Amino acid sequence: MDISQADIAVWPLPTAPTRARGGGFSREQLLRRLGEVAGRGALGSGLSALTEYVGASHYLLARYDLSQDSGLDHVVCSDWPFDVVRRLSGVITALHAKTTELEKCLAVLQPCFHALPDNTELPRGISREYCAITFNVGRLRFSLMLLVPEDVILSQESLRDVTLLAGYLASFTTRAEVRHDRDFELTERELECLFWIAEGKTSEEIAVILGISRNTINNYITSVMRKTATRTRSEAIAYAVRNNLV
Template identity: 80%
Template sequence: MGISRADAVWSAASRMCGRGISREQLIRRLGETAERSGLGNGLAALTEYVGAAHYLLARHDLSQQGGLDCIVCSDWPFDIVRRLSGIINGLNAKTTELEKCLGVLQPCFLTMPDDIDLPRSVSRSYCATTFNVGRSRFSLMLLFPEDVILSQEGLRDVALLAGYIASLKAGVNVRHDREFELTERELECLFWIAEGKTSEEIAVILGISRNTINNYITSVMRKTATRTRSEAIAHAVRNNLV
């Protein structure tokens, strides 16, 4: 039984990535990327270095928009990317702000749903490591061959370096979509929430109605992808908003 062209390409890529590249080669390639190459070239170098096969970089704050908007750069097959974008949105929605903070630079291994068709010799597990660039949170997700064991230390190093090269790219850097920026009034409400004030107390302090305060707080939680006031406070502290 023959194999498809896609399977052949993936198999060849997996064998190549299994050999890896030296630290010196990685530093040289990243130096070139910083000067003139695209984000994909840098991610490809990191992927090869750690012994994985393919990369996907997702930005979590953009996942609120749904669809494929959260995918920044990837060389995964499109069908898998399309399915995974929904999974990313779901995982992000279920994770508390504290869990997000504790999970930074901590590689975790997840499993693809059974109904996703993967090329031969590619593990159904994939690795995800989160990191921050400014106030934006990203996840680097790696597919790897079945016979490769990824180094936890190497994965953390790769996530740090991915943050470095992502910060150099204008399209990924610290672009904040206006829709998700907090207004001065919302920041005021967030500050007083962090001080332990209730909606009624904040309304008295700011001289506006309690309903208006609640509307501001609801807007803050929508923009920060948090579900409770405590999560919104944790988000504010992590991002130096209060």
């Protein structure tokens, strides 16, 4: 996709001061810089510009919906120190496991601050609290995490600018980079079960409708909850509704 500076300029950014608190340049300068990197699909350069604009020091963009993975496969692009990223991986997994589907929906576009583990070694002058903002690009959920200097207070309005533009960057620069693992795609049978669950049907009723055993239905439902990182049927339904699956 070819994106020009004019394309970026039409985004409905909220009214904010021309300079983010702690940032290094104005919104107009930010849009010009993004216009320069957009055509090249340079996600790292774009995220670096957003990070500097808001006054943060380092960025990490992750696939939030893949944070149940072991390892660092969910990291899309980052300039965080590797040891910090490795420690953060466990933190993300723990947060994801404890968060309900409703809480995940309410957290979208809302900046949250979390503390890194005490034994994490950070660059000198960097706060132990990082800022995390989740946003959706189609059915994919991303989290932008920012390390911040100790003496900087991030502007909420500038964070909103950054979140909208990070989603915009991710929408056209991660197509070739984001992992499309079939383990996280629902099969036709799983989608059928999800549909009937949303209709209020029990496993026994779905088994009669689809002509297969109740145990097989339960296996499909278990697989659905594993792939969607949900813990109950209600959460699975909420996930399906949010992602237009039913």
